[in-house]
Amino acid sequence: xxxxxxxxxxxxxxxxxxxxxxxxxxxxxxxxxxxxxxxxxxxxxxxxxxxxxxxxxxxxxxxxxxxxxxxxxxxxxxxxxxxxxxxxxxxxxxxxxxxxxxxxxxxxxxxxxxxxxxxxxxxxxxxxxxxxxxxxxxxxxxxxxxxxxxxxxxxxxxxxxxxxxxxxxxxxxxxxxxxxxxxxxxxxxxxxxxxxxxxxxxxxxxxxxxxxxxxxxxxxxxxxxxxxxxxxxxxxxxxxxxxxxxxxxxxxxxxxxxxxxxxxxxxxxxxxxxxxxxxxxxxxxxxxxxxxxxxxxxxxxxxxxxxxxxxxxxxxxxxx
Amino acid sequence: xxxxxxxxxxxxxxxxxxxxxxxxxxxxxxxxxxxxxxxxxxxxxxxxxxxxxxxxxxxxxxxxxxxxxxxxxxxxxxxxxxxxxxxxxxxxxxxxxxxxxxxxxxxxxxxxxxxxxxxxxxxxxxxxxxxxxxxxxxxxxxxxxxxxxxxxxxxxxxxxxxxxxxxxxxxxxxxxxxxxxxxxxxxxxxxxxxxxxxxxxxxxxxxxxxxxxxxxxxxxxxxxxxxxxxxxxxxxxxxxxxxxxxxxxxxxxxxxxxxxxxxxxxxxxxxxxxxxxxxxxxxxxxxxxxxxxxxxxxxxxxxxxxxxxxxxxxxxxxxxxxxx
Numbered sequence: 001x002x003x004x005x006x007x008x009x010x011x012x013x014x015x016x017x018x019x020x021x022x023x024x025x026x027x028x029x030x031x032x033x034x035x036x037x038x039x040x041x042x043x044x045x046x047x048x049x050x051x052x053x054x055x056x057x058x059x060x061x062x063x064x065x066x067x068x069x070x071x072x073x074x075x076x077x078x079x080x081x082x083x084x085x086x087x088x089x090x091x092x093x094x095x096x097x098x099x100x101x102x103x104x105x106x107x108x109x110x111x112x113x114x115x116x117x118x119x120x121x122x123x124x125x126x127x128x129x130x131x132x133x134x135x136x137x138x139x140x141x142x143x144x145x146x147x148x149x150x151x152x153x154x155x156x157x158x159x160x161x162x163x164x165x166x167x168x169x170x171x172x173x174x175x176x177x178x179x180x181x182x183x184x185x186x187x188x189x190x191x192x193x194x195x196x197x198x199x200x201x202x203x204x205x206x207x208x209x210x211x212x213x214x215x216x217x218x219x220x221x222x223x224x225x226x227x228x229x230x231x232x233x234x235x236x237x238x239x240x241x242x243x244x245x246x247x248x249x250x251x252x253x254x255x256x257x258x259x260x261x262x263x264x265x266x267x268x269x270x271x272x273x274x275x276x277x278x279x280x281x282x283x284x285x286x287x288x289x290x291x292x293x294x295x296x297x298x299x300x301x302x303x304x305x306x307x308x309x310x311x312x313x314x315x316x317x318x319x320x
Numbered sequence: 321x322x323x324x325x326x327x328x329x330x331x332x333x334x335x336x337x338x339x340x341x342x343x344x345x346x347x348x349x350x351x352x353x354x355x356x357x358x359x360x361x362x363x364x365x366x367x368x369x370x371x372x373x374x375x376x377x378x379x380x381x382x383x384x385x386x387x388x389x390x391x392x393x394x395x396x397x398x399x400x401x402x403x404x405x406x407x408x409x410x411x412x413x414x415x416x417x418x419x420x421x422x423x424x425x426x427x428x429x430x431x432x433x434x435x436x437x438x439x440x441x442x443x444x445x446x447x448x449x450x451x452x453x454x455x456x457x458x459x460x461x462x463x464x465x466x467x468x469x470x471x472x473x474x475x476x477x478x479x480x481x482x483x484x485x486x487x488x489x490x491x492x493x494x495x496x497x498x499x500x501x502x503x504x505x506x507x508x509x510x511x512x513x514x515x516x517x518x519x520x521x522x523x524x525x526x527x528x529x530x531x532x533x534x535x536x537x538x539x540x541x542x543x544x545x546x547x548x549x550x551x552x553x554x555x556x557x558x559x560x561x562x563x564x565x566x567x568x569x570x571x572x573x574x575x576x577x578x579x580x581x582x583x584x585x586x587x588x589x590x591x592x593x594x595x596x597x598x599x600x601x602x603x604x605x606x607x608x609x610x611x612x613x614x615x616x617x618x619x620x621x622x623x624x625x626x627x628x629x630x631x632x633x634x635x636x637x638x639x640x641x642x643x644x
Contacts, residue, residue: 063352079575080472081497081502082437082438082475082497082499082504083435083437083438083441083472083494083497083506084472084473085467085472085473085476087437087438088437098590110435110436111435111436111437112406112433112434112435112436113433113434113435113436114405114406114410114411114434115405115406118406118433120467120630122469123469136469136473137469137470137472138467138469138470138472139467139468139469139470139472139473140467140468140469141468141469143464143466143467143468144408144443144462145460145461145462145463145464145466146446146459146460146461146462146464146519147460147461147462148462149403149406149408149460149462149463150406150407150408150462151406171406172404172406174404174405174406176405177629183405186408198469207329222379
């Protein structure tokens, strides 16, 4: 695979955002329309105890992906009420067209006591071309289960041959690497299928092999079909020290499959890596691939997990 | 109306003469019947931590089958450890329900976690014993029944049953967290799920017991027994506020059904109310009804949600259940 970087295309600090949000445009994900590409992202406000709340906003680009034509100035989706799985933030959101509707698979966050937070995947539905979303119930559609005990998150949904496929992550452990530090999380990529996009059947296994070590964290899978093969991008990092040490921080990984079940990981074929310097030199994370006007694009975040925005790349050569 | 003869308190961890990890509380009794004794599983607690918060563990006592007032064995340590960092049962396992499954014993329990905006959350776990119920190992680190779009939080009070080779779980699901002047207070309702294996569950997806105290009524512990062609449910209910004393505290309700889905609530039939004075004078709750050697018994917890122990009652033998 070979990608051409088109640079950073959106900086949240240069725009006015809804919900008192100032920084962060994380995990950009698209709804492709006839005249524009709507890019949803998670941005943050500080709440009254000084902690972050992630909210969803969007920016519309024209089809050249060069010009911004609109930015949401309203609440796209409400956070959950008291005690709900998505009370303290929605990050990220994955949208998919489903007939006249747009479905959104959200990752909702709620704060805990012994560990910082937990997450589950919710469903919300839009009947106005993705301007606003209404929740399908107060609870999640995918959450902790026997062998996926916490941190069920990062859904990416695609329909192939009438079956809904979801790639997502689940937590495997919270581990203390340094006694005086809070525990760090470890999570892995998994797959589930559904007939209706609501009730999911899990494969209940890790589908992407570890490359760093057993404690490798794998996040945000995104899948597209090209040249007869399914291609998956995701990000991965060390479980500890990833915020401060660039060598431990997120990188983009790659795997391919012919059957959507068995995946062969080979990060050396990803065809994209951190830059020598600049906005994506410290890390690359939260990739999202999409097709528009015959081209395959990738949106992703760079340094500081997207505090100052996201960038774009276009697929130049495709092979597995 | 059912006519119960109260036989008094049978166990209170505060009365233990020898050193025990159990400091107080004997909650949510559930029995497993052996040849010579009746094992009563329940939930008990060590002394609270310095911040006043409790952990709750699974425990048991064995009662002499010939004389249920005689305790012949007290479990020496919790039968299931708590979960690790970040798991659903890191801070407690309570309530509990046990069932035999061929040569294993299964325990379904609510696991407790602690949260920032609300005090806690719960989901239902499964642990299995291969030593006749002495010790248990959880089937997985996560819950066997967890949240869904219309059951957003607080899945608890499991009661496990098997009828005609099919598994049934009655449980409660959180409906709302009410903002109060103090801590938020939950509202929860009785629900049901069924399963072919006791592991993969299909939720029925509706509240099955109508409210009596209004929409903020809390319902718990749906204990079901089949007798004389009908399913009989004894459960607990209370108001969502001022429930820690006699006035708004838990009472025992009753409902019956011929199909396990449609239930007729008729609390007047339960026949089990608070005593004039003593250990169950403020509340009676978490009933568990079982049959033994031709008699029908109810175990239940008393005042302060079971801080003061478990008691026993016996049904008047002349009852005709089908008229209930």
